[in-house]
Amino acid sequence: MVTVPRPPAPSGPSVTQPPAIRHFAADLHPASMASEVSVMKALVTVSSKHGGTEGIGRSIADTLRASGVEVDVVVPERVSTVEGYDAVIVGSALYLGRWMGPARDLVHREAEALRARSVWLFASGPVTGVEEDAADKAEGLRLLELIGGREFRLFAGLLDRSRLGIVERTVVRAIGSPWGDYRPWEEIEHWAVSIVEAMQATEAQVPAR
Numbered sequence: 001m002v003t004v005p006r007p008p009a010p011s012g013p014s015v016t017q018p019p020a021i022r023h024f025a026a027d028l029h030p031a032s033m034a035s036e037v038s039v040m041k042a043l044v045t046v047s048s049k050h051g052g053t054e055g056i057g058r059s060i061a062d063t064l065r066a067s068g069v070e071v072d073v074v075v076p077e078r079v080s081t082v083e084g085y086d087a088v089i090v091g092s093a094l095y096l097g098r099w100m101g102p103a104r105d106l107v108h109r110e111a112e113a114l115r116a117r118s119v120w121l122f123a124s125g126p127v128t129g130v131e132e133d134a135a136d137k138a139e140g141l142r143l144l145e146l147i148g149g150r151e152f153r154l155f156a157g158l159l160d161r162s163r164l165g166i167v168e169r170t171v172v173r174a175i176g177s178p179w180g181d182y183r184p185w186e187e188i189e190h191w192a193v194s195i196v197e198a199m200q201a202t203e204a205q206v207p208a209r
Helices: 030-036 052-066 101-109 134-147 166-175 185-204
Strands: 041-047 070-073 087-095 118-124 151-155
Touching: 041 052, 041 101, 052 070, 052 087, 052 118, 052 185, 087 101, 087 185, 101 134, 118 134, 118 185, 134 151, 151 185
Parallel strands: 041 070, 041 087, 087 118, 118 151
Antiparallel strands: none
16 A cells, blocks of 8 residues: 655644544444444545645545545556556645645546546635635536546645745735635534445345355
């Protein structure tokens, strides 16, 4: 299993860490998980430039693992195939409303195989007005339609001044985005639990072999 290295912890006080996975995953009834989910396998693959979106991917992977799912975390450019996975979660940071190339390319490259399995997509970038931000949702929804995926979610992101270059900081100031960590950890965990529940339901429908 190949894992994505964790970025160094930022020195500023504005960055939050995902909470320990303890509440929502515990509601998934471990007794049933033993028969339904223990052999399920998921791929979490995320394009992240400064680590904010990668942190969301790690949180999702942690929730899936806590629920009994075997999880591989691999950056998109190192994913050679999605065969062998029951579910795939693809995420990307957004820049001017666009997905990063490696994540977008993976969805297009593996489109046929992705159509044959359960897929969830997510993106992260905007820090305000996420629910009303149709422009930042547009590419994720197009990719979801391309592969017939389960769901696309847009999450608020992280703007950490210490991680950005001069040009990026200038752009942030120009558009008036506030600095800080706006990633909604509880919402992210709830979403990850819903993925586990969907995986369980799918597995329950598969005839015993």
